[in-house]
Amino acid sequence: QDAIDRKEKRSETFKTAVHGLETDTPALKAEELGRRAPQWVRDNLVTMCMRCREPFNAITRRRHHCRACGYVVCARCSDYKAELQYDGNRPNRVCQECFIFLTGHTVLEDREGKHKGILEKGAAEVSSRSLLCSSLQLLDKNGKGGTRGWFVIPQDDPLVLYIYAAPQDVRAHTSIPLLGYQVRDMPQSESRHLFQLVQSRQVFTFVADTEELKQRWMKAMARSAAGITEEEEEEDADE
Numbered sequence: 001q002d003a004i005d006r007k008e009k010r011s012e013t014f015k016t017a018v019h020g021l022e023t024d025t026p027a028l029k030a031e032e033l034g035r036r037a038p039q040w041v042r043d044n045l046v047t048m049c050m051r052c053r054e055p056f057n058a059i060t061r062r063r064h065h066c067r068a069c070g071y072v073v074c075a076r077c078s079d080y081k082a083e084l085q086y087d088g089n090r091p092n093r094v095c096q097e098c099f100i101f102l103t104g105h106t107v108l109e110d111r112e113g114k115h116k117g118i119l120e121k122g123a124a125e126v127s128s129r130s131l132l133c134s135s136l137q138l139l140d141k142n143g144k145g146g147t148r149g150w151f152v153i154p155q156d157d158p159l160v161l162y163i164y165a166a167p168q169d170v171r172a173h174t175s176i177p178l179l180g181y182q183v184r185d186m187p188q189s190e191s192r193h194l195f196q197l198v199q200s201r202q203v204f205t206f207v208a209d210t211e212e213l214k215q216r217w218m219k220a221m222a223r224s225a226a227g228i229t230e231e232e233e234e235e236d237a238d239e
Contacts, residue, residue, distance in 0.1 A: 038070030
């Protein structure tokens with residue numbers, strides 16, 4: 001029964017696998033895993049392994065694709081072989097989760113059930129249920145440089161702004177609690193659409209790609225800063 005429960009749980013995990021943001025990648029159903037070639041998540045959509053969450057680098061941690069689910073993973077997390085039906089049942093490099101699912105074997109480093117910390121929510125998972133998500137640039141304190149990333153306000157955590165380096169990363173690199181901040185508009189500067197979050201001496205300056213996107217972010221952040229959630233808005237509308 002335990003084996004059956006584990007298999008069913010893994011089937012649910014793979015029902016929504018590989019539905020990459022900003023791609024036309026269709027979901028790969030559990031029953032198709034290994035039977036149909038997946039569409040790979042693009043390398044430029046991730047900056048860290050989609051399994052162990054370790055950042056990639058050019059020398060010690062290179063990108064690989066799991067031939068079963070299409071995830072971008074590091075060498076350690078893809079150091080497994082499984083026979084894939086779509087490739088004539090030849091052994092192919094797969095990630096640990098696909099190896100367990102396809103072969104029924106267990107491994108010593110099975111991380112199933114590991115608690116997800118506040119930053120350990122995948123960008124794709126969070127963005128699919130978000131109040132607002134898009135690329136933005138967060139300027140540094142002197143306003144001359146900054147970091148471009150993927151910004152998300154989740155529906156289930158609407159008072160926090162999560163910042164990912166890329167839209168398919170499996171871990172946010174930082175978060176900003178929005179409650180109590182003021183949203184400040186800024187005049188357009190050199191075709192840049194600027195706005196700020198301000199609280200006491202803490203100031204965050206953002207750059208949006210368009211004026212329309214800037215206004216959407218300002219409205220969403222202002223609501224979160226005031227503690228207004230989507231659920232509360234629906235209750236007010238019903239009244």
